[in-house]
Amino acid sequence: MDIEGALDTIQHCQKQIDYWQAQQVRALGEYAELTWQDEFASSEIAAxxxxxxxxxxxxxxxxxxxxxxxxxxxxxxxxxxIDLYKAQIIHTQTMPLSAEQAAEVEQRVLTKAPxxxxxxxxxxxxxxxxxxxPDGTRERVAEKKAARAAGIRSLEDDMAMLWINMPADxxxxxxxxxxxxxxxxxFPGDTRTLNQRRADVIADLLLATPDNASPVKVELLVTVSATTLMGLDEHPGELEGYGPISADLARELAGDATWRRLLTDPASGVPLDLGTTTYRPPAHLRRFLWARxxxxxMIGCTARASRCEVDHTIPYPKGPTADHNNGMFCTHDHRLKHExxxxxxxxxxxxxxxxxxxGRVYTREPEPVLPGLH
Incomplete structure (x- = not known):
């Protein structure tokens, strides 16, 4: 295949991708229309x-x-x-508009979109x-300003991104x-790039370092194997809310962390059994379930266990309050299970x-506390 042939193939493949994505959009739209009154209809497709x-x-x-x-x-x-990304942009931009306004925007945008x-x-x-x-724009500007927010997104290699949504000015x-x-x-001899200094400035402003101690105290929940902690191996640790972290960072954080012993199966890395005779899971069982x-x-759900609800697989008191009869489910999927x-x-x-x-069957297996070990 020469260069011209490669270019033609790339363009042809994209046309085919666009066509089949349009068919999937139509099928998903039809499914949504047929099931719009079913609060839990999305769970079938998600699974x-x-x-x-x-x-x-x-x-x-x-x-x-x-x-x-x-x-x-x-x-x-x-x-x-157009491709699916452009179609999604048109959808997003016309969402707050009336049907007539959306049709006008769609028609005008599509004249040049290709x-x-x-x-x-x-x-x-x-x-x-x-x-x-224009009137709706003014209202949306006020609404977006009221909805300002901040958050964190995990990246690879012990890095994360802090983000903030705020007025443009x-x-x-x-x-x-x-x-x-x-x-x-x-400063003289400073080898940091401008971007590195920007990141350091923001961190110093938020953490009040190095001159002032921050009055805000936070707790990091870190899981690390004892052998890694002792320097006998380099297995990755786990930082709650972030994911896998390097052995070096896990050992560094261990110096300031509050540790609780968590027994795990040496072969699978899955925590061992815990149980109680009460309906409401005690703190130690709840922490155990968070870790496990x-x-x-629920299939496809990634809500953090520490923000989920403890569910009895077999309702209490017929089913005990124990790890083998409890699991973490977010509010939505907890209701899905019962309603x-x-x-x-x-x-x-x-x-x-x-x-x-x-009648379709889906199985979700337990995850090792430290996946990198197994």
Missing amino acids: MMRWTRNWTEDRLGVSRDLVTRLPATVDALEKGD VQTSVQMRQRGRRIVMSVD KAMVSWLRVDKMAEEAK DKTCR SGWTITQPRPGTFKCVSPT
């Missing part, structure tokens, strides 16, 4: 496709909107004039939305201040068998 529930519900919502309100966008996707990059299309779409719905002023402080932070389950036990046609059992401690209303 079948091994998608998370949030991702599934997002795909269903986007597809339903595209099929019912933005049919020209789906047609353009099917023909390969020859624009996604960034160009998004910028043009924003301007069109503002011109079509304050964001730009904050960024320029950080940038100026980073410029002034350079890590996340909600829908799903059947969830625990044939072995930590192993959950989920049978959907259509």
